[in-house]
Amino acid sequence: MNILFVADPLEVFKTYKDTTFSMMREAQRRGHRISACEPRHLSWRSGGLVHADVREIALTGTEEEWFQVQRTERRALRDFDAVLMRKDPPFDTEFFYATHMLEQAQREGAKVFNRPSALRDHPEKLAILEFPQFVSPTLVTRSADEVREFHAEHGDIILKPLDGMGGMGIFRVGPDGLNLGSIIETLNHHGATTIMVQRFVPEIIHGDKRVLVIGGKVAPFCLARIPQGTEVRGNLAAGGKGVAQPISERDREIAETVGPLLAERGLLLVGLDVIGDCLTEINVTSPTAFQEITNQTGFDVPAMFVDALEEAVDRDRTVI
Template identity: 80%
Template sequence: MHILFVADPLESFKIYKDTTFSMMREAQRRGHRISACEPKDIMWQRGGVVTAYVRDITLTGAPDVWFTSAQSKPDERPQALKDFDCVVMRKDPPFDSEFFYATHLLEQAEREGAKVFNKPRALRDHPEKLAILEFPQFIGPTLVTRDADDVRRFHAEHRDIILKPLDGMGGMGIFRVKEDGLNLGGIIETLNKDGAQTLMVQKFLPAISEGDKRVLVIGGKPVPFCLARIPQGGEVRGNLAAGGKGVAQPITDSDRAIAEALGPVLAARGLLLVGLDIIGDSLTEINVTSPTCFQEITDQTGFDVPAMFLDALEAAQAAA
């Protein structure tokens, strides 16, 4: 296959942990051709098809200069997206207006015959924090609102809460307010911009001390190991970007039940790869834009997550 990865700039990759890099490495190992571009390299002109200016790359196996390219910026090669065997959308969050527009361009490319994973419409239809509310049987007490009074009522009921923006990533903008309500008003004002912006409020889950687990679901099936991201140094956030420690471990029976319930539903909607965030027995997020942790799980357990992903990608491409 000839695979196009739509991703962040290749030069920004930290290859010792980057999931997209691990996908590329496994694809090359299997003999697939690899090209890459950024969302800004995709264009659609009147009377034409959706086209990307791409670099055809080869992985070197070296840790410093990790790839070579047949093209250099700004002389990338134009190619219609429909002419690739598959397109893998791996742009990191935030899901901002530019990401939104990119999904529309990718959806047009689908209409022209491109095979895109995860499906652009599914990316738009599953905002990563809001998506959990479709599955209330698996989540803790949760509120989504702009209204400060709603938040105060929620705090009065649950006493110990987490507040976070809907468009955050890597633990950004997450606050805990305990029973004393210290600084609740200021935090609400910061997050809801005086009622102009929606936020999420959840009951604090003490099981966060054991880790915020990333459970990967590939082709509707759970990876048998997860990465528990354990808060460090008095932090309430387990995110690796916020200093959490990543510890791979077998998924629990509860993790598996959640993954097996959601996996087929999400896969049928075009989500080939999903990252479920689970604290204790409660689902807290459904990550669909650019789920990570492939290398950490593989390195610590020996289970080859990139190989499972490429198996699923090859099967999905053949079936599409």
């Protein structure tokens, strides 16, 4: 296959942990060709096709100069066997516009994973609303009064912005309500911005688990991101410690309910965040944790992903 990765600049990849890099490495190992571009390189002109300025690359196997550019060219996205949208969050207006460009490319014949419309339809915080049976008590609102009522009912709560990533902007407020008003103002901008509030789940001390669903199938291991010191956030970007472990029966129940449904909608790769028994987030933009799980358990997550990608491309060819 000839695969195009739409991602962040290659020069900023941290290859020792980057999931997109691990996908590229496995794809190259199987003999697939790899190209890369950024969302800013996408363009379309009336009467033509969605194109991108792409770099075909070869991985070198070294850390410092980890890729070599074989050629740089302008190509239509439909000329690739698969286009992988792997741009990291945040899901801002430019990401939104990129999904529309990719959707146009899809109409022209490109095979895009994850499906652009599915990326738009599943905002990572709000997607859990479809599965209330797995969610801890949750409030989505702009209203400061509703937040205060929710706090009065549950006592210990988490507040977070809907567009955050890596634990950014997450606050915990305990029964004393200390700084609740200031935190609400900071997050909802005096009622102008919608926020999410959830009852605090004390099982966070055992980790915020990333459960991977690939092609509708559940990976047998997850990555528990465990908060360190006085930190309440388990996100690796916030200093959490990543510990790979077998998924629990509850993890499997959640993933086997949610995963196949999302796969049918065009989400080849999904990362579910689970704290205790509760689903807290559904990650679809660029789910990670491949290398951590593989290195700690020996289970080859990149191989599972490329297997699913090859199957999806072959299935599309059969349908066509």
